[in-house]
Amino acid sequence: MVNSSPKLRIVIADDEPDVREFLSRACQLCGFEVVGVAENGVQLTRCCADCSPDLILTDVMMPEVDGLTALGEIREHVAIPSIVITAHDRPELRLQAAEFGAVAYLIKPVSLASLRDILKIAEQRVAESRRA
Amino acid sequence: MTSNPPTPRVQDSFSEEGFLRAVVDTIVDAIVTIDARGVILQANPAALKIFGYTTGELVGNNVSMLMPADIGRQHDGYLEAFLKTRVAKIIGIGRQVTAVRKDGTEFPIELAVSEVSIDGNKYFTGIMRDISEKVRVEEAVRQERDFSRSLIDTAHAIILVLDPLGRIEQFNPYLEELTGYTIDEVIGKDWFELFIPEAERPDIRDVFSRTLSGKPVVSNVNAILTKIGKERVVAWSGRRLLNLAGDVIGVLAIGNDITELKAAERRLVQSERLAAVGQMVTGLAHESRNALQRTLASLEMLEMDAGDAPDALVLIQRAKRAMSELQRLYDEVRNYAAPIKLDRSTFSLSQLLEETWELVRQVHDEQLVSFDVRIQPELDIIEADRDRLQQVFRNVIENALAVSPSEGLIRAASAKCELNGQPAVRVSVTDDGPGLSDEQLKRIFDPFYTTKTRGTGLGMAIAARIVTAHNGLLTADNHDSLGAEISISLPCQIRS
Numbered sequence: 001m002v003n004s005s006p007k008l009r010i011v012i013a014d015d016e017p018d019v020r021e022f023l024s025r026a027c028q029l030c031g032f033e034v035v036g037v038a039e040n041g042v043q044l045t046r047c048c049a050d051c052s053p054d055l056i057l058t059d060v061m062m063p064e065v066d067g068l069t070a071l072g073e074i075r076e077h078v079a080i081p082s083i084v085i086t087a088h089d090r091p092e093l094r095l096q097a098a099e100f101g102a103v104a105y106l107i108k109p110v111s112l113a114s115l116r117d118i119l120k121i122a123e124q125r126v127a128e129s130r131r132a
Numbered sequence: 133m134t135s136n137p138p139t140p141r142v143q144d145s146f147s148e149e150g151f152l153r154a155v156v157d158t159i160v161d162a163i164v165t166i167d168a169r170g171v172i173l174q175a176n177p178a179a180l181k182i183f184g185y186t187t188g189e190l191v192g193n194n195v196s197m198l199m200p201a202d203i204g205r206q207h208d209g210y211l212e213a214f215l216k217t218r219v220a221k222i223i224g225i226g227r228q229v230t231a232v233r234k235d236g237t238e239f240p241i242e243l244a245v246s247e248v249s250i251d252g253n254k255y256f257t258g259i260m261r262d263i264s265e266k267v268r269v270e271e272a273v274r275q276e277r278d279f280s281r282s283l284i285d286t287a288h289a290i291i292l293v294l295d296p297l298g299r300i301e302q303f304n305p306y307l308e309e310l311t312g313y314t315i316d317e318v319i320g321k322d323w324f325e326l327f328i329p330e331a332e333r334p335d336i337r338d339v340f341s342r343t344l345s346g347k348p349v350v351s352n353v354n355a356i357l358t359k360i361g362k363e364r365v366v367a368w369s370g371r372r373l374l375n376l377a378g379d380v381i382g383v384l385a386i387g388n389d390i391t392e393l394k395a396a397e398r399r400l401v402q403s404e405r406l407a408a409v410g411q412m413v414t415g416l417a418h419e420s421r422n423a424l425q426r427t428l429a430s431l432e433m434l435e436m437d438a439g440d441a442p443d444a445l446v447l448i449q450r451a452k453r454a455m456s457e458l459q460r461l462y463d464e465v466r467n468y469a470a471p472i473k474l475d476r477s478t479f480s481l482s483q484l485l486e487e488t489w490e491l492v493r494q495v496h497d498e499q500l501v502s503f504d505v506r507i508q509p510e511l512d513i514i515e516a517d518r519d520r521l522q523q524v525f526r527n528v529i530e531n532a533l534a535v536s537p538s539e540g541l542i543r544a545a546s547a548k549c550e551l552n553g554q555p556a557v558r559v560s561v562t563d564d565g566p567g568l569s570d571e572q573l574k575r576i577f578d579p580f581y582t583t584k585t586r587g588t589g590l591g592m593a594i595a596a597r598i599v600t601a602h603n604g605l606l607t608a609d610n611h612d613s614l615g616a617e618i619s620i621s622l623p624c625q626i627r628s
Binding site for chain 1: 146304419421422425426427428430432433435436452455459622
């Protein structure tokens with residue numbers, strides 16, 4: 001599971017504790033390192049500034065600042081690939097997510113299996129962007 | 133008949149003659165006496181008035197002056213013939229003939245002629261009554277009757293007359309067309325037994341009795357049955373019919389077929405309900421998905437922790453399956469409630485049907501059922517939303533496959549038809565399963581109606597919505613040799 005390259009460093013944001021825990025454990029199970037966990041957009045932005053992760057996993061609807069707004073703010077400083085996981089299936093949200101560097105837009109509920117597949121793809125993207 | 137004409141009693145008594153004279157002079161009927169050559173000898177005041185002549189203008193002239201020229205020319209001949217053969221055409225009989233006034237206007241009269249013989253001389257007395265008014269009234273009545281008849285015959289409404297026992301007396305062509313019965317098949321039969329669905333019969337008989345007792349019916353809505361047992365919804369107005377003596381002789385009922393109107397009303401209510409459901413579903417979307425995510429998150433973590441407890445793993449799998457079924461149902465409801473936006477393109481119907489069959493067969497490859505597509509070339513190319521239409525065909529074909537016997541055959545055939553006066557293509561998918569029950573026929577397009585043990589009951593409801601969004605029509609029926617027949621009618625350009 002752990003390959004020769006350094007573990008991918010991930011920040012997770014969701015306002016639901018159950019979901020945060022699940023996403024953290026799923027990422028660890030897939031061999032990634034969870035370097036930060038946020039409950040809202042403000043925390044997510046700060047987290048990213050503090051730990052410069054390789055990948056962001058974020059919810060959209062969160063208190064204070066939502067996930068997409070946070071992604072937009074982060075984008076202004078640094079380009080970090082992200083996976084958006086949300087209950088909202090709206091074309092305009094998908095577009096905005098893509099604009100802010102999301103590599104995937106998942107509709108809840110997301111299973112461990114599908115998360116594993118997406119993380120694998122994201123990992124390849126991160127590796128590609130590093131080589132470039 | 134008049135071979136032995138009555139001999140008039142000629143009285144010379146002054147008083148009697150004076151009396152007769154007074155009668156003749158004051159009578160409203162015209163009395164003209166002529167001799168055997170047709171020469172007028174006498175005319176009473178009523179005759180002068182009716183014909184517009186003075187005595188001097190009439191007496192001494194031939195009576196043919198009072199007749200239309202063509203008849204007048206032959207009158208002398210008639211007289212001669214009668215005197216010779218004694219075969220009467222008018223004399224002693226009386227009939228309606230045309231007379232001519234001095235001013236040349238023709239008018240109808242009733243004419244009675246009697247022959248008088250005095251001193252061996254033959255005379256004829258004609259008694260004439262101007263029946264212009266009577267004829268005019270009769271004509272007016274006839275026109276009125278013709279008008280009523282043509283109204284009854286051409287009205288785009290049901291016109292029905294029942295006798296006081298509820299038996300059919302009048303049944304107009306529109307009703308023949310609507311019900312499929314000819315008037316000869318139903319006249320004299322009990323209306324209620326033949327046309328009213330059993331469940332509604334007591335109520336409708338009640339309405340009929342009230343109408344007979346003098347309470348007119350306004351907009352009473354009930355179903356009637358056609359010859360092939362289909363129901364039509366009719367709004368009735370009715371009142372009792374009385375004869376001149378005031379006896380009740382029946383009930384006149386006028387009805388409008390509001391089946392389509394009712395269906396449109398239902399669709400409107402349905403679409404309003406859908407809009408409300410749609411809003412609700414959208415509102416629920418976020419929270420439901422979040423709740424599902426939390427459930428799944430917890431189950432996934434439970435699974436990670438239960439690594440070496442096989443019984444627990446089985447239970448977790450079951451819970452996950454149940455959850456994903458809930459999710460599927462939820463997605464279908466959302467799909468059903470969401471507004472349908474069409475992405476139209478031009479494509480071949482037969483190709484789409486074949487492709488859809490392949491898709492369905494991949495999932496149900498255990499069944500040995502064949503699929504026969506026959507779309508007429510001129511109806512094959514259609515402009516529609518291909519994916520949506522595939523969804524419709526898929527639902528229809530899956531349903532057909534589910535009821536097909538082993539080695540059964542599902543057919544898809546086309547026919548030219550009309551939708552709201554526009555050319556359309558009807559694709560009928562038939563199976564050789566057991567056919568649809570009355571209950572199924574009634575409810576097949578209702579959301580959440582299903583006869584399958586696994587299924588949301590939204591498939592056909594969504595299919596109907598998609599077809600409706602194309603301004604088409606989705607209908608269900610049984611075909612002649614049993615089996616269900618689902619027809620999808622879509623507006624199209626017929627290619628020559």
